[in-house]
Amino acid sequence: RAGDARTAAGMAATLDPGTQAGIGAFAGLVEVSVNQPLHTLKNFTQDGRVLPMNPAVWYRGWSAGVLIGVPMAVVQFGGSRSLERAITQSAMVFNDSSGGDARAVGSDDVPASRANDVPASTWSTRIASAALAGAVSGAMINPLDVCMTQQQKFGGSLGAVATRLFRTHGAAVATRAAWATMAREGFYACGYLCAAPWLRDRLDQREVDDTKAASSSASFNGFVAAASAGAAAGVLTQPVDTVKTLMQSNLGDGGVSGRRSGSGYVETAMDLVRRDGASALWRGVAPRAMRIASATFVFATVNELVGAQLAGASWVDGEAAANPS
Numbered sequence: 625r626a627g628d629a630r631t632a633a634g635m636a637a638t639l640d641p642g643t644q645a646g647i648g649a650f651a652g653l654v655e656v657s658v659n660q661p662l663h664t665l666k667n668f669t670q671d672g673r674v675l676p677m678n679p680a681v682w683y684r685g686w687s688a689g690v691l692i693g694v695p696m697a698v699v700q701f702g703g704s705r706s707l708e709r710a711i712t713q714s715a716m717v718f719n720d721s722s723g724g725d726a727r728a729v730g731s732d733d734v735p736a737s738r739a740n741d742v743p744a745s746t747w748s749t750r751i752a753s754a755a756l757a758g759a760v761s762g763a764m765i766n767p768l769d770v771c772m773t774q775q776q777k778f779g780g781s782l783g784a785v786a787t788r789l790f791r792t793h794g795a796a797v798a799t800r801a802a803w804a805t806m807a808r809e810g811f812y813a814c815g816y817l818c819a820a821p822w823l824r825d826r827l828d829q830r831e832v833d834d835t836k837a838a839s840s841s842a843s844f845n846g847f848v849a850a851a852s853a854g855a856a857a858g859v860l861t862q863p864v865d866t867v868k869t870l871m872q873s874n875l876g877d878g879g880v881s882g883r884r885s886g887s888g889y890v891e892t893a894m895d896l897v898r899r900d901g902a903s904a905l906w907r908g909v910a911p912r913a914m915r916i917a918s919a920t921f922v923f924a925t926v927n928e929l930v931g932a933q934l935a936g937a938s939w940v941d942g943e944a945a946a947n948p949s
Contacts, residue, residue: 658918669907671873703761824850863906
């Protein structure tokens with residue numbers, strides 16, 4: 625039933641940050657394995673190259689993708705939940721203090737055993753937490769993102785690519801286009817941790833009184849919510865991702881003739897627009913939107929289903945209070 629789907633999402637939302645991080649690691653591995661060909665196609669398209677019809681090329685950079693995707697999901701899942709709880713607990717202490725009854729978790733009145741007794745986070749808290757966790761994960765994965773982009777373009781093992789980049793460009797290459805990566809991941813995390821669950825709830829609520837219809841459409845609602853949130857995130861952030869890919873791909877060691885190596889964000893974007901028009905900023909949007917929609921569905925589904933299974937033993941009365949609406 626649709627009501628069950630909302631309960632599952634609410635159950636997952638009560639898990640501690642460590643458990644959420646573990647779910648994130650599993651979800652990241654699944655997502656990279658499923659979507660690596662779309663990621664490779666996106667990078668080839670953005671850089672103006674044709675992807676060979678060779679599966680070995682499609683999965684080139686998979687190991688780097690796993691090293692990126694798993695830690696990224698761990699930070700986004702676990703970090704977002706930790707931030708939600710920290711912000712909510714701080715708000716509780718502030719409100720109690722304003723009322724003349726300040727009680728911190730761990731005091732005599734509020735023992736440490738109640739550290740998890742935190743009310744539901746508001747959507748604004750969830751969005752802020754997801755965006756910050758996403759940005760932090762972006763900074764963390766950027767060195768590997770540079771290596772994977774170069775590996776997809778030139779081939780070679782991950783270790784050989786990293787060694788070549790360090791010798792040719794120095795340690796600073798690890799921060800190439802880092803701000804764009806941080807912005808992309810912050811927006812992406814908001815998509816699957818906030819927008820997809822919110823839209824799923826709204827779709828389910830329309831059918832909560834129709835058990836038969838709810839039963840047949842619960843999974844469809846989840847797919848529609850994930851696909852819509854993912855596709856929107858892909859389209860809105862495509863210019864940022866295009867600039868990031870070009871900056872990381874063309875470093876002066878094999879870039880397409882006429883493209884300046886070492887250019888910054890604005891210079892890279894302006895060069896592309898002058899040469900190919902503004903529409904070039906959305907080059908590769910189809911494979912990227914498909915990839916993000918698929919990734920959003922994978923992350924949201926794994927989070928909901930695995931989270932509900934892990935939380936089920938301690939779930940009381942089936943109340944999905946931790947999933948704000």
